[in-house]
Amino acid sequence: MRRTWWIYLIAVLGLVAVAAPFVWMLLGSFKTQGELLRVPPTWLPQAPTTQNYDDLFNKANFPRYFLNSTLVALVVTAGNLAFCSMIGYALAKLRFKGRNALFVLVLATLMVPGMVTFVPLFVFVTNAGLANSYPGLILPFLVSPFGVFLMRQFFSGLPDDLMDAGRVDGTSELGIFARIMLPLTRPALATLGILTFLGSWNNFLWPLVIAQTEDKYTLPVALALYSTGQNAQNFGLLMAGAVVVVVPVLVMFLVFQRHVTKGIAITGLK
Amino acid sequence: MRSLRRETAAAWILVLPFVALFLAFTAGPVLGSLGMSFTDIKQRDLRTPFAVNGVGFDNYLKALSDETFRQAAFNTAYFVVIGVPLTLAVALAAAVLLDRGVKRFQALFKVGYYLPVVTSIVAIAVIWRFVLSPDAGLVNTVLGWVGIDGPNWLASKTWAMPSLIAMAVWRNFGSAMIIFLAGLQGIPQTVEEAGQIDGAGPWQRFRYLILPLLRPTLLFTSVTTGIGYLQFFEEPFVMTQGGPLNSTVSVSMYTYQQFGFGNYGLATSMSYLLFVVIAVITFIQFRLLREK
Numbered sequence: 012m013r014r015t016w017w018i019y020l021i022a023v024l025g026l027v028a029v030a031a032p033f034v035w036m037l038l039g040s041f042k043t044q045g046e047l048l049r050v051p052p053t054w055l056p057q058a059p060t061t062q063n064y065d066d067l068f069n070k071a072n073f074p075r076y077f078l079n080s081t082l083v084a085l086v087v088t089a090g091n092l093a094f095c096s097m098i099g100y101a102l103a104k105l106r107f108k109g110r111n112a113l114f115v116l117v118l119a120t121l122m123v124p125g126m127v128t129f130v131p132l133f134v135f136v137t138n139a140g141l142a143n144s145y146p147g148l149i150l151p152f153l154v155s156p157f158g159v160f161l162m163r164q165f166f167s168g169l170p171d172d173l174m175d176a177g178r179v180d181g182t183s184e185l186g187i188f189a190r191i192m193l194p195l196t197r198p199a200l201a202t203l204g205i206l207t208f209l210g211s212w213n214n215f216l217w218p219l220v221i222a223q224t225e226d227k228y229t230l231p232v233a234l235a236l237y238s239t240g241q242n243a244q245n246f247g248l249l250m251a252g253a254v255v256v257v258v259p260v261l262v263m264f265l266v267f268q269r270h271v272t273k274g275i276a277i278t279g280l281k
Numbered sequence: 282m283r284s285l286r287r288e289t290a291a292a293w294i295l296v297l298p299f300v301a302l303f304l305a306f307t308a309g310p311v312l313g314s315l316g317m318s319f320t321d322i323k324q325r326d327l328r329t330p331f332a333v334n335g336v337g338f339d340n341y342l343k344a345l346s347d348e349t350f351r352q353a354a355f356n357t358a359y360f361v362v363i364g365v366p367l368t369l370a371v372a373l374a375a376a377v378l379l380d381r382g383v384k385r386f387q388a389l390f391k392v393g394y395y396l397p398v399v400t401s402i403v404a405i406a407v408i409w410r411f412v413l414s415p416d417a418g419l420v421n422t423v424l425g426w427v428g429i430d431g432p433n434w435l436a437s438k439t440w441a442m443p444s445l446i447a448m449a450v451w452r453n454f455g456s457a458m459i460i461f462l463a464g465l466q467g468i469p470q471t472v473e474e475a476g477q478i479d480g481a482g483p484w485q486r487f488r489y490l491i492l493p494l495l496r497p498t499l500l501f502t503s504v505t506t507g508i509g510y511l512q513f514f515e516e517p518f519v520m521t522q523g524g525p526l527n528s529t530v531s532v533s534m535y536t537y538q539q540f541g542f543g544n545y546g547l548a549t550s551m552s553y554l555l556f557v558v559i560a561v562i563t564f565i566q567f568r569l570l571r572e573k
Contacts, residue, residue, distance in 0.1 A: 018378065018382035019382075019383065021382075022382065022390050025390075025394065028451075029393055029394055030396070031419065032409065032411075033400075035408065035419065036407070036408045036411075039411070049417065052418075052422060093298075094299050094302070095299070097295040097296070097298065098295060098296050098298075100295060101291075101292040101296050105288050105289075105291060106285060106288055106289070107292035107293065113296070116308075120307055122559065122563060123307075124508075124512045124555055124559060126512065126514070126533045126537070126552040127310075127311060127314050127549075127552045127555075127556050128306075128311055129310075129314075129536075129537075129552070130314055130317065130545050130552070131314045131317055131549070132306060132313075133540075134313070134330050134545070135305070135309065135310060150302070150305075151306040153302050154298075159299065183291075184291030185291050188291070213399075213401040215401070215402060215403055215515070216514075216515075231404075234404065234407065238407055238410075246411070252407070253403070253408065254404075257400050261396065264396075268392050271399075275456065275459045
């Protein structure tokens with residue numbers, strides 16, 4: 012037992028190194044502009060103020076961006092849960108022509124860099140009249156090869172006997188999927204749902220080029236434009252903005268972390 | 282009872298939404314970018330993408346002979362060669378620490394170390410610009426305590442890239458750590474106990490017993506981290522825009538800049554060059570680390 016104290020010391024020092032910037036951001040969001048610029052910097056706010064949050068929600072249009080981010084993330088998550096579980100089930104459990112080819116295709120796309128599809132996707136979406144629209148923000152992300160892979164792996168682990176039992180009872184093939192097999196994949200659905208929501212919430216580059224007017228901005232886009240535009244010198248506002256982007260997903264992550272880490276360990280992807 | 286026809290019909294209904302979206306938003310764009318890379322398409326042709334001229338391999342040749350593109354390729358290699366081993370080393374050290382050393386509060390540490398992975402890069406950028414800022418920054422303040430006058434990290438040609446690498450390691454090691462943890466938990470305690478009986482010290486046990494058994498996990502994390510780091514984009518995009526003097530411009534970053542300039546044909550040829558490199562390196566990693 013005696014030699015464990017220094018192991019904990021290392022672990023705590025690591026935690027401090029990882030968490031210090033977060034703590035600093037959180038504390039910074041309650042500081043005045045003057046205090047943020049002070050050299051040497053302070054840790055605790057000396058005159059705590061909620062002015063930055065007031066400005067964020069009253070002067071800047073953050074409620075709107077918050078709503079946009081939530082809407083896009085929810086629809087994208089719902090789409091991934093529905094469509095990836097559907098094709099995942101078909102790939103794992105149903106016989107049909109082209110099944111293997113389709114699976115290989117899904118695996119191959121996992122390796123294609125986002126930059127490869129970026130330009131033609133932009134040309135296509137713009138030509139389809141979807142630039143600066145919610146469908147333009149949402150449609151390219153409704154399915155993901157990662158989600159297909161994850162769901163297929165989970166369905167593969169379920170016994171075929173369950174399907175046969177359903178067939179004996181006269182349940183239709185789609186009924187077997189929806190009423191017997193799907194409810195058994197709840198852990199996989201939880202993992203996929205959380206990871207998809209996080210990914211969509213933090214997605215940056217695509218919304219940056221597609222959302223052209225302020226009413227379609229998502230939170231990361233708004234924050235990025237604030238940190239480079241004329242507000243770039245208003246550090247308190249930036250800190251508060253960063254908190255508003257980070258805290259909802261952190262809370263969600265803490266609540267569901269067991270599923271997330273389990274799902275990541277199983278599938279091995281970020 | 283089990284009718285193949287009914288099964289096939291059900292399968293196609295289940296597969297259809299994916300196939301439609303996949304064709305429109307993934308397969309289509311992949312083929313589209315291959316086609317575009319052989320044309321002189323520019324931003325002004327946005328509405329008439331099929332009315333452009335073929336130019337053969339001109340874009341590829343132009344990219345390969347472009348000074349900045351070569352600089353970007355060098356920077357990307359720099360980032361990958363230093364960043365991937367560093368990230369994996371930190372991740373493995375953290376995983377061993379949590380798995381073998383820390384019994385109480387393990388979940389707390391695990392979640393703590395993983396937090397940067399789930400955080401938006403934009404929020405991270407806001408924080409890190411302060412961490413690295415020359416005067417009031419956290420790093421230079423700490424260095425000041427021991428009498429070192431820290432540089433202006435992001436504005437220095439020498440220090441900008443190491444700064445971004447440090448930031449990337451900080452941001453990403455958590456996801457490899459989780460996979461290492463899963464790998465470590467799969468190694469039975471008896472393996473280590475046997476080593477202990479044979480008189481192997483902690484380091485020897487790690488080097489000759491644990492590490493070889495982690496080989497599949499190591500393959501997996503090095504491939505996924507490698508693929509991710511070859512596409513190095515977000516850190517320079519939000520922190521330096523590729524500067525100073527192109528010292529942090531990456532291939533993805535330069536591709537995006539060319540897109541911004543409206544040179545769509547050139548941009549797509551660059552992204553295809555990157556794709557080929559990723560495919561080749563992934564293939565080599567599989568060959569090198571595959572279990573004998």
